[in-house]
Amino acid sequence: MATTRRTFLTNVGAAGIVSLGATPPWFLTRAALATEKAEKPPTEKRILVLVQLAGGNDGLNTVIPYTDPEYQKARPGIGIGKDAVLKIGDDLGLHPQMTGFREIFDEGRLAVIQGVGYPNPNRSHFRSTDIWHSARPDVEYTEDGWLGRSLDLHAKRHAGKTPALALGTDRLPLALVCSKLSVPTVQNVREFQLQLGAGSVANRKLRRRLIGDLANRPSATGSDLDFLRKTTQTALTTARKLEKVTATYKPAAEYPGNGLGQKLKTVAQLIAGDFGTNIFFVSLGGFDTHSQQAGAHQGLLTELSSAIRAFYLDLKEHKLQDRVLLATYSEFGRRVKENGSLGTDHGAASQMFVVTPGDKGGLIGKHPSLTDLSQGDLKHHTDFRSVYATILDNWLDISSQSVLGHKFPAVDFV
Amino acid sequence: MSGSQPAGDPLRQYDSKKLGWTHRDATHLLWRTQFGASDAEIEQATEAGLEKTLDRLLTPQEESPDFESSDRLLRQVAVDTGNISHLKAWWLYRMLNSANPLVEKVSLFWHNHFATSNAKVDSVDHMVAQNDLIRKEAVGSFRKLLSGMARDVAMLIWLDSNANRKRQPNENFAREVMELFSLGVGNYTEQDIAEAARAFTGWHLRDDKYWFNRRQHDFTQKTLLGTTGTLDGEDVIEICLGQAACPHFLAEKLLATFVTPRPDKQDVAQLASRIRAHDFQMTSVFRELFGSDLFFSSSVRRSIIKSPLELVLGAYRALGNRPNLQTTIGLLASLGQDVFEPPTVKGWEGGRLWIHSASMLLRTNFAPALTSSSRFGTIDDPQSVLKSDGRKTQDDVVRYYTELLLAGDVEPASKQQLTEYLKKAEGDRGERSRGLIQLIMSMPEYQIV
Numbered sequence: 001m002a003t004t005r006r007t008f009l010t011n012v013g014a015a016g017i018v019s020l021g022a023t024p025p026w027f028l029t030r031a032a033l034a035t036e037k038a039e040k041p042p043t044e045k046r047i048l049v050l051v052q053l054a055g056g057n058d059g060l061n062t063v064i065p066y067t068d069p070e071y072q073k074a075r076p077g078i079g080i081g082k083d084a085v086l087k088i089g090d091d092l093g094l095h096p097q098m099t100g101f102r103e104i105f106d107e108g109r110l111a112v113i114q115g116v117g118y119p120n121p122n123r124s125h126f127r128s129t130d131i132w133h134s135a136r137p138d139v140e141y142t143e144d145g146w147l148g149r150s151l152d153l154h155a156k157r158h159a160g161k162t163p164a165l166a167l168g169t170d171r172l173p174l175a176l177v178c179s180k181l182s183v184p185t186v187q188n189v190r191e192f193q194l195q196l197g198a199g200s201v202a203n204r205k206l207r208r209r210l211i212g213d214l215a216n217r218p219s220a221t222g223s224d225l226d227f228l229r230k231t232t233q234t235a236l237t238t239a240r241k242l243e244k245v246t247a248t249y250k251p252a253a254e255y256p257g258n259g260l261g262q263k264l265k266t267v268a269q270l271i272a273g274d275f276g277t278n279i280f281f282v283s284l285g286g287f288d289t290h291s292q293q294a295g296a297h298q299g300l301l302t303e304l305s306s307a308i309r310a311f312y313l314d315l316k317e318h319k320l321q322d323r324v325l326l327a328t329y330s331e332f333g334r335r336v337k338e339n340g341s342l343g344t345d346h347g348a349a350s351q352m353f354v355v356t357p358g359d360k361g362g363l364i365g366k367h368p369s370l371t372d373l374s375q376g377d378l379k380h381h382t383d384f385r386s387v388y389a390t391i392l393d394n395w396l397d398i399s400s401q402s403v404l405g406h407k408f409p410a411v412d413f414v
Numbered sequence: 415m416s417g418s419q420p421a422g423d424p425l426r427q428y429d430s431k432k433l434g435w436t437h438r439d440a441t442h443l444l445w446r447t448q449f450g451a452s453d454a455e456i457e458q459a460t461e462a463g464l465e466k467t468l469d470r471l472l473t474p475q476e477e478s479p480d481f482e483s484s485d486r487l488l489r490q491v492a493v494d495t496g497n498i499s500h501l502k503a504w505w506l507y508r509m510l511n512s513a514n515p516l517v518e519k520v521s522l523f524w525h526n527h528f529a530t531s532n533a534k535v536d537s538v539d540h541m542v543a544q545n546d547l548i549r550k551e552a553v554g555s556f557r558k559l560l561s562g563m564a565r566d567v568a569m570l571i572w573l574d575s576n577a578n579r580k581r582q583p584n585e586n587f588a589r590e591v592m593e594l595f596s597l598g599v600g601n602y603t604e605q606d607i608a609e610a611a612r613a614f615t616g617w618h619l620r621d622d623k624y625w626f627n628r629r630q631h632d633f634t635q636k637t638l639l640g641t642t643g644t645l646d647g648e649d650v651i652e653i654c655l656g657q658a659a660c661p662h663f664l665a666e667k668l669l670a671t672f673v674t675p676r677p678d679k680q681d682v683a684q685l686a687s688r689i690r691a692h693d694f695q696m697t698s699v700f701r702e703l704f705g706s707d708l709f710f711s712s713s714v715r716r717s718i719i720k721s722p723l724e725l726v727l728g729a730y731r732a733l734g735n736r737p738n739l740q741t742t743i744g745l746l747a748s749l750g751q752d753v754f755e756p757p758t759v760k761g762w763e764g765g766r767l768w769i770h771s772a773s774m775l776l777r778t779n780f781a782p783a784l785t786s787s788s789r790f791g792t793i794d795d796p797q798s799v800l801k802s803d804g805r806k807t808q809d810d811v812v813r814y815y816t817e818l819l820l821a822g823d824v825e826p827a828s829k830q831q832l833t834e835y836l837k838k839a840e841g842d843r844g845e846r847s848r849g850l851i852q853l854i855m856s857m858p859e860y861q862i863v
Contacts, residue, residue, distance in 0.1 A: 197782025228858035
């Protein structure tokens, strides 16, 4: 392949150059051994699952530079010990609870993109979330999101369909807000089953047939009635398909009972059921760990890692793993130095995780310096819009320039 | 009142004496001006005629003591608990039961026009105060409504008024005043927004009240849309109201919401000129609009895709549902219309944007949930409804429900299939009728009003 990991790694990011040293680290050697995937699936089959870590995840206690003396110095109360971390590199380790991530990493399917952020980082949850969702840090009041705009670009094609959905969120996240379409938020997969109401089997059967027949009438092309009839038919077909899938669908992995696990299980079901949705949004909240961080953070990372591991194994068993790219993000990382209540305050740069459909897992970019800080926070070297651009151009096949307004350098994870 | 209007004017008053006044005409009027209607209401309106029905809709009607006490109670619960979902329940109760249903429907129109969300305001007190302001002027003066909004606490929070300072004007409110509240895109420049923002500097919030912060107000000269002076916020509003674009913008939105989704240019211009002539007095505007030839012309009937509220509350009123308001709120939110929490400052765009495969299934599934479960309440028993109405044959029953729920808008082949269901289905008449209602409500035609 022309674009190798190595050429990428030497040019990585907007700001930083990665120095590899004389011998490539062990994880790279293994990644290089992995066979290059032949083909990506056709565009319409590709799925993006976006996992929001709401509240600002403490990236520094997620991917830990355990050999850096500055780390223990900054984190005397909540630092994770050298021996406890799950090593994923010569000087980096995952939080001890993230055994699931470690497994995916070992398979070469987990990309850890380090030092992600944006210029002049904002430390308000509200504003920074808007920035990540709109991908327009310079516009103060944005009315649509980056994925929303990507859908608007092909609004005609999506009319009446469900190209994207948010699962289990209170309201539609700005990332998915479009101006030409509406994206649903759903709580439960049961919402996608046709309900036939009470009564005898015969009556229900009769109603099922008639509901289909009553919607299946010719009407003036382009009229609202025609649109409603077609959408009803699509909905009924999809529901039918889904019904079959859910009847036979057996998750091939045991999902944890936690919230994220159940949401991802539903996503897997919808993917397996060919629901026709390409973009899924789920959220895991609670990362705003200002005090007594250790226990809460451990719980959250356990939930994150175990849920995504189950999702990954499930997809793999259903031979769907090559169709799905999952990415995590958080509105900001947290301050390097812990605060006085065994917690951390709002910070800036952090990492993104990508469960990649190809074989481009591994560590990407360098861990930001713990001494060269900006207002006590890590500096980014990779703009999050580079990650978005890569997802748009290399996975969703949508021009990132149209969506983001500029060309951002790609990051080599898909 | 129509004497001076030229012939061919779309707003010429509909001559119901000459052209007739039918059950279907009444159904059309009531479904557009209320959240649906029961058969009894339609009968009453048919009997009363157009003039009297418009009188009832447009002049304040006394509320029943029962309504008053439930209304007070629901509101009190919301305010005392500070829980917005109780406030939603309160409003739904009013939409369903007020003796002034048009006021509630038009209030929803203004809530969407001045779309403010509790997601940011985070206060039942402020949201209910804004709702009161809207209701007071809903069928009143748009001038007063717009000017009241500029000092409304929820709005001040929603559009960051305290950030609008002399040295660092914040354009949020100024932009929306022109773009969304009065003129529409294309009828002002970025420079106008900057000037208007300066005029609104110092319109702040203190101790949960509007407060004119003199020290942060820019008293210098501004030029807005061709007018120069030491303008303040009140002047901005007057200047906007004075623009030709303002009644035009309102007319287009009113027509799209209440009459037809893609209104004719001439109709918009005509309504705009009436809004101007009535100086934004909405009672007169609505009276003319809902009594017009245009409103009763065949091309605009059955042309609007129901909003979730019209869909759900319309069914409740038509079928005599005693609703569970809390589950209803959840349903409305999943259908995309969560009152007091519109998605953005642009509100709900409506029309086809309500519809996608997921919401279509939810809409379809709403039918059996209403007819054969108690999840959303209990509807009047069809068996006794039909009995008291003297409907005998299967054709009678189909006709009764297709008139009630579809204003008779049903193709012969569909009608035949509905009759077929009554013939083939098992169970007593009540059970079969419930199945029939479910089928009618799952027809794409039911999505239209």
